[in-house]
Amino acid sequence: MFAIKCLLPNITKPIAIKTITTTATLNGSLKPPQKLTTLLGISTDRTQTIPLETSLKYLKxxxxxxTYGEDPVWVPYRRNHKGAIPPRKTRKTCIRGGHISTGNPCPICRDEYLVLHENNTALLNQFISPQTGAILSYKQTGLCQKKHQELQxxxxxxxxxxTITFDVPFRKYNYADYYKE
Structure with a gap:
């Protein structure tokens, strides 16, 4: 336990962490097994709703x-599946019973401060293709099906x-090239 705190002293909110059961020792006394997330003070509880204003402040x-740099939130995410061929669909949901139920939640479920709302355009624009204006698929973004439905x-x-518009670029054609007079 001491080694973990020495390695990670300033973590306030990590993106993802694997749940490990460990026995904490303090001054040589053994304590009952605890999850590493509870030892580090990381909450997997998703029953509290984060206000939109907090999410907008977080994005700035x-x-x-x-955490994310200039990339969209789904770029550093890598789906976790067994075998060489990924499943056709992503999981149905990452949150069951108010808690994260998987070791590798989707990009929106893992970060509780990312709120899908129609006024949160900075987040929504990350899931829209800049060339076509279409919503990116859950296969590309790695979202669970529930969050992808909320995104749509x-x-x-x-x-x-x-609040979100998509303007098709205007192309000027010289019709004299196509039609002979």
Whole structure:
């Protein structure tokens, strides 16, 4: 336990951590087995709803820039599956009973401060193709099916209220090249 705290003293909120059961020793006394996430003070509880304002502040914060950099939130994510061929669909949901139920949750479920809402355009634009304006598939982004459905609903609402727009570039053609006079 002491070695873990020495290695990770300033962690406030990691992206992902594997749940490991360990026996903590303090001054030579054995304690009952505990999960590593509880020893480090990391919560997998997702019953609290984070307000939209907090999510918007988080997207502009230094912690977000340090975690994701300039890339979209789904770029550093790698799906975890057995075998060489990935399954056709991603998992149905990462959160069951208010807690993260898997060791490798999707990019939205792993970070509790990423809230899918129609006014959170900075996050929604990360899941829209810049060339076509279409929503990226869950195979490409790695989202669970539940969060992908919420993403589709949030983007549809955002397009309806006008916070997200997609303008097709205007192309000027010289029709004299195609039609002979």
């Amino acid at each position: 914060s230094k912690a977000y820039k340090q 609903v949030a983007i549809a609402k955002a397009r309806d209220i006008g």
